[in-house]
Amino acid sequence: MADAGSTTPTASTNGDSTTTPSSPKVALITGITGQDGSYLTEFLLNKGYEVHGLIRRSSNFNTQRIDHIYVDPHNAHKARMKLHYADLSDASSLRRWLDTILPDEVYNLAAQSHVAVSFEIPDYTADVVATGALRLLEAVRSHIAASGRSHIRYYQAGSSEMFGSTPPPQSETTPFHPRSPYAASKCAAHWYTVNYREAYGIFACNGILFNHESPRRGENFVTRKITRAVGRIKIGLQSKLFLGNLQASRDWGFAGDYVEAMWLMLQQEKPDDYVVATEDSHTVEEFLEVAFGYVGLNWKDHVVIDKRYFRPTEVDNLKGDATKAKKVLGWKPKVNFEKLVKMMVDNDVEMAKKEKVLVDAGYIDAQQQP
Ligand code: NDP
Ligand code: GDR
Numbered sequence: 001m002a003d004a005g006s007t008t009p010t011a012s013t014n015g016d017s018t019t020t021p022s023s024p025k026v027a028l029i030t031g032i033t034g035q036d037g038s039y040l041t042e043f044l045l046n047k048g049y050e051v052h053g054l055i056r057r058s059s060n061f062n063t064q065r066i067d068h069i070y071v072d073p074h075n076a077h078k079a080r081m082k083l084h085y086a087d088l089s090d091a092s093s094l095r096r097w098l099d100t101i102l103p104d105e106v107y108n109l110a111a112q113s114h115v116a117v118s119f120e121i122p123d124y125t126a127d128v129v130a131t132g133a134l135r136l137l138e139a140v141r142s143h144i145a146a147s148g149r150s151h152i153r154y155y156q157a158g159s160s161e162m163f164g165s166t167p168p169p170q171s172e173t174t175p176f177h178p179r180s181p182y183a184a185s186k187c188a189a190h191w192y193t194v195n196y197r198e199a200y201g202i203f204a205c206n207g208i209l210f211n212h213e214s215p216r217r218g219e220n221f222v223t224r225k226i227t228r229a230v231g232r233i234k235i236g237l238q239s240k241l242f243l244g245n246l247q248a249s250r251d252w253g254f255a256g257d258y259v260e261a262m263w264l265m266l267q268q269e270k271p272d273d274y275v276v277a278t279e280d281s282h283t284v285e286e287f288l289e290v291a292f293g294y295v296g297l298n299w300k301d302h303v304v305i306d307k308r309y310f311r312p313t314e315v316d317n318l319k320g321d322a323t324k325a326k327k328v329l330g331w332k333p334k335v336n337f338e339k340l341v342k343m344m345v346d347n348d349v350e351m352a353k354k355e356k357v358l359v360d361a362g363y364i365d366a367q368q369q370p
Contacts, residue, residue: 024050024080028101030088030136031109035216036157038065040107040259045069045080047263052101054086054093054110065216088132094139099147105266107155108136108189111182114220115161116311118182126185133189137196137204144202153203153266156193159186160210160251160277160318168319172208172275179313190273197271205265210251210277210320212258213340215347222284223252223344226291231348233302234295235356237366241302244309246285249317253278254335254343264329277320278333290341295349 027044031037032053044051055063063070069081084101086093088110098106111129112118118125133156144150161183163170178184190206197204217224222243229241253276261276285299292299325331335343359366 028103091135098143122181129185130188158206158208169321171321206273212255214255227344227348231352235352242306281319
């Protein structure tokens with residue numbers, strides 16, 4: 001378990017590198033403990049970067065996704081991943097770490113990222129997702145003004161949710177019509193980023209990423225909720241899965257592919273905004289069919305519709321047009337829909353087997369569903 005300590009950089013990693021230059025590039029990642037933060041950290045370490053992550057204080061350790069690349073600082077000879085306490089709601093911490101770390105690239109991935117939850121905590125969501133991005137941009141601007149380090153580059157994690165009810169295919173020129181406090185906040189963060197690029201000449205990019213998943217996806221997003229249930233049902237730990245709207249369509253890709261696109265945006269000559277998507281879309285019901293079918297189960301025997309999981313306003317149909325990213329960045333996804341679903345189910349069947357051992361030994365209760 002990683003502990004960032006109180007005031008100084010403490011955690012480090014021995015992430016294998018094939019291309020470490022003598023003076024490595026330095027990246028600062030907010031949201032390093034999230035799904036994307038963990039894949040981006042692995043990606044950048046493999047490129048030879050020194051990676052600094054901002055983590056927020058929580059009452060339990062929240063670093064499970066990066067524990068495998070964490071090395072206790074007391075044992076590390078070469079610290080290439082370092083963790084620091086900060087929060088997107090705390091402007092002074094952002095500026096302080098910029099001044100201390102002197103990053104070449106800043107990736108703003110931190111967010112209250114759950115759309116349904118944003119209806120429950122709209123004020124907080126806006127503070128972290130919209131104003132948090134503004135705080136970080138302003139910290140970058142003032143850091144550049146004070147230090148002259150104008151080569152610094154900034155990535156903003158934008159979302160296909162910004163398109164909301166605008167019909168597909170959605171590209172960089174498609175108008176936004178957000179349908180949740182989360183999506184409206186992401187629109188604000190998008191335009192703050194454009195404004196800081198135009199007003200101050202900062203190299204700032206918006207990645208407009210469509211849904212991307214993985215075995216590290218949070219367990220209350222629909223894909224992982226389904227694959228966790230498939231694993232547990234297959235192993236006999238649960239029988240029902242409660243879901244909301246099964247007719248929504250999403251353009252689902254693999255998170256490991258998408259972090260490469262983030263990095264590519266910051267390697268271009270000019271800053272710009274890019275849609276990143278597979279250009280393939282499926283309903284939640286189709287996800288269920290593939291996931292349950294893969295282990296020989298019929299989803300209709302297990303899924304129960306629960307009104308609690310419907311949203312006040314839904315985003316019905318997302319399907320990206322990633323022509324620009326393919327052409328300019330040379331990016332394309334490697335993992336398709338079927339492969340993604342199977343990767344997640346395989347992971348979660350194995351996880352359920354381990355859970356079963358703990359249940360049989362009386363260490364945990366089988367009723368504790370994710
Ligand atoms: P996760 O929810 O997995 O991770 C969010 C990260 O933000 C976590 O590290 C979390 O910390 C951190 N965080 C939350 N609140 C704060 C705060 N107040 N201050 C500092 N850190 C905070 O998200 P993903 O990795 O899936 O997504 C990364 C980014 O990309 C997010 O901005 C998301 O909105 C956006 N996005 C994601 C897409 C997807 O399909 N995954 C698609 C499009 C955009 P902790 O671990 O402590 O909770
Ligand atoms: P989304 O992802 O809202 O697209 O946001 P999520 O997996 O939460 O929902 C996808 C669709 O599934 C429907 N759904 C359910 N969703 C959840 N979470 N739980 C359920 O039980 C359930 N039943 C049906 C939803 O209504 C929705 O239509 C994700 C997040 O990662 C955002 O941060 C990111 O910006 C967007 O993807 C792109």
